[in-house]
Amino acid sequence: MLKMGLVGLGSMGRGHLSVLEQLMADGVDIKLVALCDIDPKAFGKVDATLNLEGMEKADYDFSKYHLYSTVEDMLENEELDLVNVVVPTYEHSTVACKVMNKGIHCLSEKPMALSLAQCQLMIDTAKKNNVRLMIGQCLRFWGEWALLKEFFTTGKLGAPVGGFYYRNGGTPTKDWFLCREKGGGGLFDQHIHDVDMVNYLYGMPKAVSTVGKICIPGSGYDTCATNYIYDENYCIHTENIWVNYEGGFRHGFRADFEEGTVVFDGTKIRAYKKDYSEIVLPDVPQLGGHYPEIKYFVDIIQSGAANTINPPESSMDTIRIALAEMQSADLGGQIVEIK
Template sequence: MASLRVAIIGCGSIAKHRHLLEYQANSKVDIVAVCDKVEERVNETARRYQVKAYTDYQAMLAKEELDAVSVCLPNYLHAPVSIAALETGCHVLCEKPMATSIQEAEAMITATKKRGKKLMIGHNQRFVPSHQKAREMIANGELGKIYSFRTAFGHGGPEGWSIDGKNSWFFKKDEAFIGSMGDLGVHKADLIRFLLGEEISEVAAFVESNAKTDTDVDDNAVCMLKTESGIIGTLAASWAYVSKEDNATRIYGEKGILRLEDDSTYSFIVHHADGNVTNIDLGGIQSNEEDGQTTTHVIDHFVDSILNDIEPLVNGEEGLKSLQVILAALESSQTKTITKI
């Protein structure tokens, strides 16, 4: 089969450090076009990858014969641009959070089904080796009954990662809609659902804007989550971890405790109930820090799902369920009540 013809819409940091590099490394893909409203940025990217440059995604979709696109845009554009691409017959890999509302997410899913195309959301935490091993261990009953968990994702903020620094769309509520919870918290909501193999049913949260200036999006959040079977735990998302990134998860079970990505040497640690400890190095998690730039495996999975006509691991329905957790956290914080999903 000929290589997939792919375009990237949005040439910011996530495209630069993830999508473009991973598409380029995949032998089954030809990057044919890039699009960004900033002409200098898109032209530089196009020169680097020797592809066509567009400043209007609609013109690109109309002119190019594309098999798939990556949507790497501010949150408020995820749904309309993804739907436009789906309606022109493209498979879509959309960055998280998939949308800014349940209604938008459902519209994306409807467009996917209408055109018979793949929609994948870029929740890369599911592909981390330690997380996959933990899911398998939990599913096999090796940890016994699961009682609780705690998971966190925090760093110094998008000004250290975004291509626009302090002027990034991440800090503009009309473009981002949601701050650290949409940037980081939704990753961990998706991860907990994936690890435990069940849905979150209730959320209580404090979602605050207390670390960054000149923005009204959230930058610190702590949530309490309860699953359908009664497992309880905490989720923290922050742009105020100023010295070192935290991307750690712990699972507390009947037969032991799992420590995932919270040790500098071992990515997977089991503290057994009998006192023994198992340490395994499965490779580091992808990170915004220099020593964490490992492949996410998201692009390879997306490409394989298209070529083999299989449903992506993180399809639209999965993206919606993780988005619902974050929206419930916002509602809980605003109403000062426990929100049921």
């Protein structure tokens, strides 16, 4: 059994709490024992009406857990095997390294960090302490994206030709998200999911060209559009916007292959062959990304199996692409090579 802690009980941390309580109820061999947040209000009732992912509840029974206001205190007083780190992005690397330096496995939320140096430090710290590190790039575990990945690995519709990946939603309400130095803006925070998918599905691009607009002063790019350049000349395009006023959050994709097309409009995934006939797809479990992601990490820690889906080195490559996109946007869309 893995004894677990959770650091950061904001919107996403509460989402993790919901998932961990569900995993325990479903008999997964974990026991959440400790929660930590620097803000005492985090252990109270909150307004969860802005919750876009449908994971966070307004109220939890926090009396079941040992509560801490610093991560140092929690690590000093508990014997933990795995800690989920769900603090603001600019603190991911610092907090995750504190956890791993105590010999504890760590699941740290996306984006991995805002610089390659911080990403490398996280990987080196995991190796030095012989613990497992995984970054919460949850789309790799999300039903529709996991099913799409199968078309790439099986080659069922032939070689990839290209695709379009997008997400749009409203503006985050907490200040740190809108500060380029703290959250990386919409490009690093929200768009990173599609960057990670491009990396996961097609491999590393040679270069990128990104145009972006800063609508909120001081923010990273609140809207951005990227083309990815590969030797294979794939036609891949992504778009992200978090100053979108339709209400709600939307994401989806269209992936093109030599022998067909796979489309997800945010509600249902469909696949078509070259003769336009529809392929019958298996039912996709509607669990979101976090439940299968955390379950997978627990499984590979307990079995000792390799992380074949989401190794931290691949999350660092995703940051490498996002940094090139940021640089390209700063240069007005100029092509930036990825080193």
